[in-house]
Amino acid sequence: MHDSQEPRGPVETDKTVLRIIQALKDEDGATVAELADRLNMAKSTIHRHLTTLEQSMYVVKREGEYELGYKFLDFGRYVQTRSExxxxxxxxxxxxxxxxxxxxxxxxxxxxxxxxxxxxxxxxxxxxxxxxxxxxxxxxxxxxxxxxxxxxxxxxxxxxxxxxxxxxxxxxxxxxxxxxxxxxxxxxxxxxxxxxxxxxxxxxxxxxxxxxxxxxxxxxxxxxxxxxxxxxxxxxxxxxxxxxxxxxxxxxxxx
Amino acid sequence: MHDSQEPRGPVETDKTVLRIIQALKDEDGATVAELADRLNMAKSTIHRHLTTLEQSMYVVKREGEYELGYKFLDFGRYVQTRSExxxxxxxxxxxxxxxxxxxxxxxxxxxxxxxxxxxxxxxxxxxxxxxxxxxxxxxxxxxxxxxxxxxxxxxxxxxxxxxxxxxxxxxxxxxxxxxxxxxxxxxxxxxxxxxxxxxxxxxxxxxxxxxxxxxxxxxxxxxxxxxxxxxxxxxxxxxxxxxxxxxxxxxxxxx
DNA sequence: AAGTGCATTGCATAATATGCAATGACGGCC
DNA sequence: GGCCGTCATTGCATATTATGCAATGCACTT
Missing domain, CATH: 3.30.450.40 (GAF domain)
Structure with a gap:
């Protein structure tokens, strides 16, 4: 899946999942339908990415919405404190x-x-x-x-x-x-x-x-x-x- | 590419890129060769994922090493402060x-x-x-x-x-x-x-x-x-x- | 019970991620 | 300067898989 408005990256799926992560932050949590709408993708595709992120513990599903999880707090704190x-x-x-x-x-x-x-x-x-x-x-x-x-x-x-x-x-x-x-x-x-x-x-x-x-x-x-x-x-x-x-x-x- | 020791996720490529991100943190920055070794993947594959992450500004390349970037600080701070x-x-x-x-x-x-x-x-x-x-x-x-x-x-x-x-x-x-x-x-x-x-x-x-x-x-x-x-x-x-x-x-x- | 809207799953195939091999780049040694 | 070794990067073919459509499941409302 390649969005034709943007240059093609070496690994297009990486860009898709990063785009979904960014959208979860921008929307402050979102449902499958909202993300599908926002990103102009099939609900089933969104759902599969979210499920993968959830299984990997990067995202939590709460009351029908998916939200970024505290794994990002770990990474965020890491990049902050490793700065020289x-x-x-x-x-x-x-x-x-x-x-x-x-x-x-x-x-x-x-x-x-x-x-x-x-x-x-x-x-x-x-x-x-x-x-x-x-x-x-x-x-x-x-x-x-x-x-x-x-x-x-x-x-x-x-x-x-x-x-x-x-x-x-x-x-x-x-x-x-x-x-x-x-x-x-x-x-x-x-x-x-x-x-x-x-x-x-x-x-x-x-x-x-x-x-x-x-x-x-x-x-x-x-x-x-x-x-x-x-x-x-x-x-x-x-x-x-x-x-x-x-x-x-x-x-x-x-x- | 599916690592047979782990259950297959809906989107395997997502897992690959997340694994690479985690490895960059665990190794506190790494070269293509080090990651390929650590994750048992071809150097060309690692390189393509890293290039995608770099182009998306999640990773920086510094002195031959790739490191997690401050995009994670943004996400980390976001999940911390959004907590109720x-x-x-x-x-x-x-x-x-x-x-x-x-x-x-x-x-x-x-x-x-x-x-x-x-x-x-x-x-x-x-x-x-x-x-x-x-x-x-x-x-x-x-x-x-x-x-x-x-x-x-x-x-x-x-x-x-x-x-x-x-x-x-x-x-x-x-x-x-x-x-x-x-x-x-x-x-x-x-x-x-x-x-x-x-x-x-x-x-x-x-x-x-x-x-x-x-x-x-x-x-x-x-x-x-x-x-x-x-x-x-x-x-x-x-x-x-x-x-x-x-x-x-x-x-x-x-x- | 029926209708609605959203979430989830099955399936076929179009798309692409992948590894091998070749090539480029760089540094060290003679 | 040439050679060698190691790593990074790119081309290519194909094995793998991400994708969207359609069907199904689920929860809520009337």
Missing amino acids: IYDLAEPRVQELATETGEAAWCVVEQHNYAVYLCQGKTPQAVQTHARIGKWEYLHTIAAGKAILAHLPDEQIDDVIETVGLPARTPSTITDRDELEAELERIRNEGIAFNDGETVRDVRAVAVPILQNGYPVGALSVTGPKNRLIGDKYREDIPNALLGTANEIELRLTYS | IYDLAEPRVQELATETGEAAWCVVEQHNYAVYLCQGKTPQAVQTHARIGKWEYLHTIAAGKAILAHLPDEQIDDVIETVGLPARTPSTITDRDELEAELERIRNEGIAFNDGETVRDVRAVAVPILQNGYPVGALSVTGPKNRLIGDKYREDIPNALLGTANEIELRLTYS
């Missing part, structure tokens, strides 16, 4: 959150996307769009721009070519030249700012974490626009982030 | 850890196994075998026993029949009658204890979280044997757990 900067970043983003009174994040890049790896929380922090595990366009978040600024040129080209520069808000950078100028500025100043480019009324500050000049991640602090202003936005948070990134970089160098 | 008791348990296990000075856990059951859902930490707590996302035999951990004690008889039978009662240590309960007696005691007292049944020299205390009499999870506190002794083990921790579980149960009832 997780152990260094996790306690430190918590400190950053405490210090700034805002949510702090460690973000990494994979497959030309930014992924939120871990979060520092504090009671005063306001919940924004960001979530552990969430994938975002690199160019639309401060941490992503901090990473982009230090990627090899060929990879920047690849990002623009394969992902593009989709707009998330009217403030998002969608022009290649404009992005290049922003990345150049970030390289010079060492700090990336985000002013409503992901979600309106949300600001962020970010710095890269570099290992041998390569951006292995980024740290950021995000918060509502009305709180990230003045010296806090332009001086205090940047300085805290730079200090922490530097500490992590030293740890990476001598380990 | 996660939001109630997460802040409370943190309080329990602070209160007891030991690691605290919320554990759930799925496919007849116990799964560690979330953890409360404190600087003094000692790291034991438990990990977020880890699957354990129900009968070998206190939280699992607390859940087992309240499962319907048919499901208890199913657990014993499909999973069995494997020993983790010389202290593990491996006899059905002995387990039945232990579950009866847990139902009467409302508390489950674990004394070296998972890992030697580790103790735990646990209570179930019941919704309409059904165990939707359990809370536990674990620590080294030399710290979980006397009143702390027998009275203080149990009382704290009971209080918290009761609070969660009330929240579940009126929500």
Whole structure:
């Protein structure tokens, strides 16, 4: 079974089952009929894939609906903690959150996307769009721009070519030249700012974490626009982030 | 391709790709050759599955090795936070850890196994075998026993029949009658204890979280044997757990 | 009891996953 | 630089199986 709108993969059935897994997440659980409808496939085919996933313990059937199971929690936790900067970043983003009174994040890049790896929380922090595990366009978040600024040129080209520069808000950078100028500025100043480019009324500050000049991640602090202003936005948070990134970089160098 | 040692699933290719995913985790990344060896399959077949997974962004190729990607972090975080008791348990296990000075856990059951859902930490707590996302035999951990004690008889039978009662240590309960007696005691007292049944020299205390009499999870506190002794083990921790579980149960009832 | 809608199973065949063998790529050794 | 060995990748033929249709099972409603 090959969906003609998409390039043919080496193993088409793998793509089918991954598509079903993604649909179960997108629909937050679903019946056979709903999935068949959504994916435009026969109910019997959907049913057989689900049964295989259930027998393999990746999926549970509950009250007529199929849902992703905790096997994914095992895998999710595994990929998080095996990341080489997780152990260094996790306690430190918590400190950053405490210090700034805002949510702090460690973000990494994979497959030309930014992924939120871990979060520092504090009671005063306001919940924004960001979530552990969430994938975002690199160019639309401060941490992503901090990473982009230090990627090899060929990879920047690849990002623009394969992902593009989709707009998330009217403030998002969608022009290649404009992005290049922003990345150049970030390289010079060492700090990336985000002013409503992901979600309106949300600001962020970010710095890269570099290992041998390569951006292995980024740290950021995000918060509502009305709180990230003045010296806090332009001086205090940047300085805290730079200090922490530097500490992590030293740890990476001598380990 | 069907491995004759295992029952044939409705979609055999799904099982193949899931097996490859599991092997990537077990080997903490692997080359085509290593996976082919481990799974007793042709290199070309392994390569095609990996290429499909990579193109779908589930896997990354790094320095000749393939590794699970952060897509699993997205799924892992999703299944964790969608759990109906996660939001109630997460802040409370943190309080329990602070209160007891030991690691605290919320554990759930799925496919007849116990799964560690979330953890409360404190600087003094000692790291034991438990990990977020880890699957354990129900009968070998206190939280699992607390859940087992309240499962319907048919499901208890199913657990014993499909999973069995494997020993983790010389202290593990491996006899059905002995387990039945232990579950009866847990139902009467409302508390489950674990004394070296998972890992030697580790103790735990646990209570179930019941919704309409059904165990939707359990809370536990674990620590080294030399710290979980006397009143702390027998009275203080149990009382704290009971209080918290009761609070969660009330929240579940009126929500 | 009949009707409806969804889930599940049987069957035939179209589609494709598979392994072998060839080829490409890379690193080490002489 | 050439040769060798090992691993990764691709072409090809075919054995295997994923697929959709149709029938059947199941649960709920009237």
